[in-house]
Amino acid sequence: MLLLGPGTTAPRADADPAPFVVRILAPDPLYLVGATSIEAAAFDANGAPYEGIAWMSLSLDGGPPGLDDRPPWSWTVDAGAALRRHRIAIVATGRDGSKVTLAALSTSARWVEAVTVSQVLVPVVVRAEPSAGAPERFVTNLSAEDFTILEDGAVRPVVSFSSEPPVGAIALAFDTSQSMEAHFWSARKAASDFIASRPAQSILSLLTFNDDVYLECDFTTDRAALDRALAAARAGGTRTALHEALRVGSRHLTKQDGPRTLVIFSDGMDTRDEDDGKLRTAIEAAQAADVAVYGIAWGTGATERRARAGPSALERMAQGTGGEVFRAQGAGELRGAFTAIGDALGSRYLLGFEPTRPDEAGYRSIEVRVAREGVRIHARAGYHVTSPARGSGASR
Numbered sequence: 001m002l003l004l005g006p007g008t009t010a011p012r013a014d015a016d017p018a019p020f021v022v023r024i025l026a027p028d029p030l031y032l033v034g035a036t037s038i039e040a041a042a043f044d045a046n047g048a049p050y051e052g053i054a055w056m057s058l059s060l061d062g063g064p065p066g067l068d069d070r071p072p073w074s075w076t077v078d079a080g081a082a083l084r085r086h087r088i089a090i091v092a093t094g095r096d097g098s099k100v101t102l103a104a105l106s107t108s109a110r111w112v113e114a115v116t117v118s119q120v121l122v123p124v125v126v127r128a129e130p131s132a133g134a135p136e137r138f139v140t141n142l143s144a145e146d147f148t149i150l151e152d153g154a155v156r157p158v159v160s161f162s163s164e165p166p167v168g169a170i171a172l173a174f175d176t177s178q179s180m181e182a183h184f185w186s187a188r189k190a191a192s193d194f195i196a197s198r199p200a201q202s203i204l205s206l207l208t209f210n211d212d213v214y215l216e217c218d219f220t221t222d223r224a225a226l227d228r229a230l231a232a233a234r235a236g237g238t239r240t241a242l243h244e245a246l247r248v249g250s251r252h253l254t255k256q257d258g259p260r261t262l263v264i265f266s267d268g269m270d271t272r273d274e275d276d277g278k279l280r281t282a283i284e285a286a287q288a289a290d291v292a293v294y295g296i297a298w299g300t301g302a303t304e305r306r307a308r309a310g311p312s313a314l315e316r317m318a319q320g321t322g323g324e325v326f327r328a329q330g331a332g333e334l335r336g337a338f339t340a341i342g343d344a345l346g347s348r349y350l351l352g353f354e355p356t357r358p359d360e361a362g363y364r365s366i367e368v369r370v371a372r373e374g375v376r377i378h379a380r381a382g383y384h385v386t387s388p389a390r391g392s393g394a395s396r
Contacts, residue, residue: 018098020043021042022040022092023040024102024104025040030106034080034200035079038058038075040058041073050094053073054069056068056091057091058089061087079106087105122353123350123380124351125378126139127139142163148369152356152365153365158352158353161349164350165346169203169205170205170263171207171252172194172204172265173208174230174265176235177268179240179267186334187265189331190331190334204219204220204226205217205218205219209248211238216229242272243279244282250282250288259292261291262293264314267298286320288383288384292321295314296328297312297328320380
C-alpha cells in the first residue's frame with residue numbers, strides 16, 4: 001500500500017485524473033485512540049465541495065472496509081487504548097466511475113513528525129509574575145524567537161518549536177500510607193476529577209505507594225478503568241516510600257513516547273529511605289527518563305516540615321525535572337492544586353535543540369531564557385545521555 005501524508009490523495013494509474021481529490025477533515029490533528037470518528041470530504045480542482053460522489057469506503061490497518069453511501073462521509077473506528085500510528089485507506093468513487101484512493105498514517109504524537117534522532121525536547125511553562133494584586137497567569141503568546149536555550153552554558157539554536165499542548169503520558173503516584181486514611185475520600189475525588197479533565201488522547205496510569213510502590217492501573221485512555229482502580233485503593237502500611245515512587249514511576253513512564261509527567265500526591269516525606277543519596281538517585285532516574293515531576297503536598301505537616309528544613313523532597317524532585325509543587329490543606333485547595341497542574345500541562349511550550357555531544361555519555365545542564373521581563377520559567381535543569389543509541393534520551 002502506498003502510504004502518504006494525512007490528507008494527501010494517491011496518484012491515479014490511468015492517464016485521466018479524477019475530477020476530485022479526497023481529504024480527511026477530522027480528527028485534526030489525526031490522532032486515533034479508542035472509539036474515534038473519522039470524517040472525509042471530496043473537493044474539485046477549485047477547492048469547492050465536490051457533489052458527484054457515489055460512495056466512499058474506509059479501511060483501518062488493512063481491515064475490512066466500511067461503506068458510506070451518502071454525505072457527510074464518516075466512520076467510527078475502534079483504534080484501541082494506545083495512542084499509536086494507524087494506516088487509513090479511503091476509496092472514493094464518483095458517479096462517473098472515477099475513483100480516488102487516499103492513504104494516510106495517523107499521528108502518534110503531535111511533536112514526533114519534526115523531531116530527529118539527535119534532538120533534545122524540553123517542555124517549558126512560562127508564567128507572568130503577579131503584580132498589583134493581579135493573579136499569576138500563563139504567558140502563551142511567545143514564539144520560538146523569544147526563547148534561548150543554553151546547554152552547559154553554550155547557546156544552542158531552537159530547531160523545533162510548538163505552542164500546542166503536547167500529547168504525552170501521565171502517571172499519578174498516590175500516597176496510600178496510613179496517615180492518609182482520614183482524608184482518603186477527598187483525595188480520591190480530587191484525583192478522579194483530574195483524570196476526567198485530561199484530553200481524550202492523554203494516556204494515564206495509576207500507582208500507589210506506602211511501604212512499597214504498586215501498579216494499580218497500567219497506561220490507558222479508559223477513564224472508567226482508572227476510576228475503578230482509584231476507588232479500590234485503600235490506605236495501609238506504616239511507611240512512605242516517596243523516593244521509590246519517583247524512581248519506579250520514572251521507569252514506568254519510559255514505556256510511553258512523548259512528554260512524560262509524574263504527578264506525586266503525598267502528605268509527608270520519605271520514611272522508608274531517608275538517605276539523601278537515595279533521593280538524588282531517584283531524581284537522576286527521572287532526569288534520565290525525561291520525566292517532569294509535579295507534586296501536591298497535602299496537609300499542614302508538609303508545610304511545617306518545609307518551614308523547618310528548607311526545600312522538601314517533593315520540591316527537589318520538581319526543581320530537578322522542570323515541574324512544580326502545590327500545597328493543599330483542605331478539599332478545596334486540593335482540587336485547586338490538581339486544577340493548577342492540569343492548567344500547567346495544557347500551557348507548555350515544547351522546544352527542541354540539537355545537543356553538542358550526542359554520542360558522549362554524561363549529564364548536560366540546560367538553561368532556558370525568555371526575552372520577556374517579569375516572568376518565571378519552569379523547565380528541566382538538564383538531561384542525561386545514557387548511550388549513543390539513545391542519544392539525548394528525549395529523542396524518540
